[in-house]
Amino acid sequence: MLRGVSPSPLAGTPTSRPWFDAEDPPSRRDLNTCIHCGLCLTACPTYRELKIEPDSPRGRIYLMRGLNEGRIAPTPELVEHLDNCLGCRACETVCPAGVPYGRMLEETRGQLSRRAGGGSSGLMRALGEAALRSLVPDRDRMQVAASLMRLGQRGPIGAFMRSGAAQRLLPAFARRGFAMTPEIAPRRERALEVAARRLPQGARMEERDAALVFIPAGPAQATVGFFTSCVMDVMFPRVNQEAVRLLVLAGCRVEVPRAQTCCGALHAHSGLRREARALARRNAAAFAPEALDFVVTDSAGCGAALHEAGHLLHDDEAADAARSLAARTRDLAQVLAAVGLPEPTATPRSRRDPGRALRIAYHDPCHLAHGQGVRGEPRALLRRIPGAQVVDLPDSDWCCGSAGVYNLTHPAMAESQLQHKLDTVAAVDPELVVASNPGCLLHMARGARERGLAARMVHLVEALALAWPAPGEDTHA
Ligand code: SF4
Ligand code: SF4
Numbered sequence: 001m002l003r004g005v006s007p008s009p010l011a012g013t014p015t016s017r018p019w020f021d022a023e024d025p026p027s028r029r030d031l032n033t034c035i036h037c038g039l040c041l042t043a044c045p046t047y048r049e050l051k052i053e054p055d056s057p058r059g060r061i062y063l064m065r066g067l068n069e070g071r072i073a074p075t076p077e078l079v080e081h082l083d084n085c086l087g088c089r090a091c092e093t094v095c096p097a098g099v100p101y102g103r104m105l106e107e108t109r110g111q112l113s114r115r116a117g118g119g120s121s122g123l124m125r126a127l128g129e130a131a132l133r134s135l136v137p138d139r140d141r142m143q144v145a146a147s148l149m150r151l152g153q154r155g156p157i158g159a160f161m162r163s164g165a166a167q168r169l170l171p172a173f174a175r176r177g178f179a180m181t182p183e184i185a186p187r188r189e190r191a192l193e194v195a196a197r198r199l200p201q202g203a204r205m206e207e208r209d210a211a212l213v214f215i216p217a218g219p220a221q222a223t224v225g226f227f228t229s230c231v232m233d234v235m236f237p238r239v240n241q242e243a244v245r246l247l248v249l250a251g252c253r254v255e256v257p258r259a260q261t262c263c264g265a266l267h268a269h270s271g272l273r274r275e276a277r278a279l280a281r282r283n284a285a286a287f288a289p290e291a292l293d294f295v296v297t298d299s300a301g302c303g304a305a306l307h308e309a310g311h312l313l314h315d316d317e318a319a320d321a322a323r324s325l326a327a328r329t330r331d332l333a334q335v336l337a338a339v340g341l342p343e344p345t346a347t348p349r350s351r352r353d354p355g356r357a358l359r360i361a362y363h364d365p366c367h368l369a370h371g372q373g374v375r376g377e378p379r380a381l382l383r384r385i386p387g388a389q390v391v392d393l394p395d396s397d398w399c400c401g402s403a404g405v406y407n408l409t410h411p412a413m414a415e416s417q418l419q420h421k422l423d424t425v426a427a428v429d430p431e432l433v434v435a436s437n438p439g440c441l442l443h444m445a446r447g448a449r450e451r452g453l454a455a456r457m458v459h460l461v462e463a464l465a466l467a468w469p470a471p472g473e474d475t476h477a
Contacts, residue, residue: 019067019074020111024273026104031068033099034061040091045399045417046084054081057091057101064108074116082108084413086406087269088399089370102304102371103311106268113271124173128405132272136230137262137279143187146234150184173408179450180407180442182235190234192256195241198470203248214244214254221251221339225287227297227306227329230262231438239459243298243332246464250339254296259286263297265305265367268312269404277316280309284321287328295325298332298461300437301404304371331368333377333436333460341468347386348466352431352454357389360463361430361455363421363444364397365437378436378460385467393424393433400435402443418447425455436460 018025040057041047053059060082066072082105089102135141152161160166161178170178188194192212196205202217224247232240247254260283264276283306287295297303310323350358360382368374375397382390401407401417421444425433433448433455435441445457465473 017070019070019072020108021115023114024107024110024277026064026068026107028068030100030104031061031065033097034058034065034095035097037096039094039096043090043094045086045088045090045401046413049413049416050084054078055084057095057099060085061099061101061104064104067108067111074112079112079116082112084410086366086399086401086403086413086417088366088403090366090397090399093370093397103308106271106273109269109271110273111271114273124171124409128270128409129272132267132270133275136266137275139230139233139261142230142234143190146184146190147187149181149234150186152178153181153184172411176408176411176446180446182442182445184234185237190237192228192233192237192240192244194237195244198241198245200245200249201471209258211258212256214248214256216248216251216253218251220253222293222335223253223255223291224335225289225292225295225328226254226256227260227263227283227287227295227299227302228256229297229299229302229438232299232302235442236438236459239298239461242461242465243296245470246336246341246461246468247296247332247339249468250336250341252335252339255289255292257286261286263299263302263305264312265301266404268305268308269406273312276305277312280312280322280325281316281318284309284313284318284325287325288321290324292328294330294335295328296330296332296335298436298459300331300365300368300371300374301439303329303331304367307372331372331374331377331436333381334374336464337377337380341381341384341464344384344386344467346467346469346473348388350431357387358385358432358466359389359391359428359430360385360432360434361391361393361425361428362396363393363400363433363435363440365435365440366397366399366403368436369397378434381460381464382434385463388467391428391430393421393428395420395424400440400444402437402439404439407439407443414443415447418443422447422451422453425453426451430455432463433457434460434463 038058044056047056063078091101135145204215206213228240244254261279264279268276306329307326310326313319313322348358350356362379399417400421401414407414436459441457448455
């Protein structure tokens with residue numbers, strides 16, 4: 001028997017009732033896909049670190065299957081083993097049997113959160129769930145929160161947050177959250193409408209009741225819906241604005257529905273499945289127009305969550321709309337590569353040494369590489385930057401440890417993954433490290449700053465903008 005697993009009173013009886021109830025459990029068919037081959041073990045960051053079976057994909061599946069067969073009941077240790085999982089889905093990439101691990105994990109966490117209180121407790125869990133329920137899905141409240149964060153970064157509050165007193169008085173997760181937060185732009189600069197100032201010649205923006213619409217100068221090659229992502233919207237607004245500009249430059253008509261909301265990824269990872277389903281319903285309706293060839297996002301985590309919408313709502317009256325949303329979801333790199341950017345108009349110069357090639361390393365965000373199988377397109381786009389030398393980081397698809405809010409809830413494990421990632425950055429010594437996911441960018445940038453690395457963490461869009469700048473832009477890296 002695995003450590004951390006208590007036998008239930010029904011242990012060993014073939015007619016045991018599943019511990020899972022009927023609301024959104026992992027399916028027996030999914031659970032039985034695993035053939036116990038163990039090929040996933042060395043791909044798993046927690047197994048590499050902890051070297052025990054219950055902290056491996058195979059061990060966790062065994063635990064889930066035990067719950068499903070009524071052989072075991074949840075214990076704090078069992079919940080901890082499942083909570084330790086980063087949800088990186090590296091195990092899915094190497095699995096020969098096609099085990100849908102990420103989906104099963106989220107369904108199990110949903111059951112544990114709803115019926116067994118989940119893993120963590122206390123202030124942090126209460127704050128996190130309150131934010132996920134009331135703040136994150138509401139774009140106006142997110143903007144107010146961003147303005148407060150901006151206030152907290154400046155003046156006397158900012159000075160206090162950077163002081164030794166704050167280091168002593170504030171809980172670790174608050175200090176870490178503050179250290180990770182990038183400089184928040186003023187409210188007027190965070191609006192997506194700002195992109196209109198930088199559109200290619202002849203392109204225009206129209207403000208309609210249901211959507212913002214960006215129209216290219218010539219005939220549209222594709223019509224895409226743009227998913228803004230709640231975190232990108234407030235922490236990386238310039239990336240969203242530049243993503244829209246590049247899509248228009250590639251010849252896309254870009255529609256940004258006002259009714260869209262958070263993708264629900266953080267909710268699903270945290271076991272708040274009902275909330276994730278409610279958000280998926282809203283997004284399926286917001287992006288319902290079949291005139292949208294693709295639904296495009298520049299956030300890997302959001303893209304992976306939108307791809308799951310069909311499964312999440314498979315038994316819902318919105319199932320068809322959710323399946324359609326999932327089928328049309330694409331990462332920005334896929335659409336830019338497929339529709340095609342024109343020839344680059346600038347050769348970016350290195351800031352470190354203008355005489356040398358700009359050295360760019362690419363990090364594969366888990367939810368892009370493992371969750372969506374997107375690896376080639378971002379690299380192909382980077383290789384089009386004139387004069388750039390594009391290198392892979394060793395173990396480029398190993399998780400950086402960010403994993404949603406995992407870096408706040410499991411700082412020790414997150415930190416050890418981060419340090420391995422930064423070791424590879426230090427070994428390759430690039431000027432830019434590209435990652436198309438806000439969590440990776442925030443987590444790696446904090447780590448790089450604290451370690452004194454010179455490499456800057458940037459989104460793919462920021463690297464591409466060096467070669468396809470808006471008129472009058474500087475193209476220093
Ligand atoms: S999702 Fe990542 S951390 Fe979790 S079991 Fe799979 S490989 Fe391990
Ligand atoms: S690789 Fe797949 S089939 Fe093999 S043990 Fe891991 S999850 Fe199971």
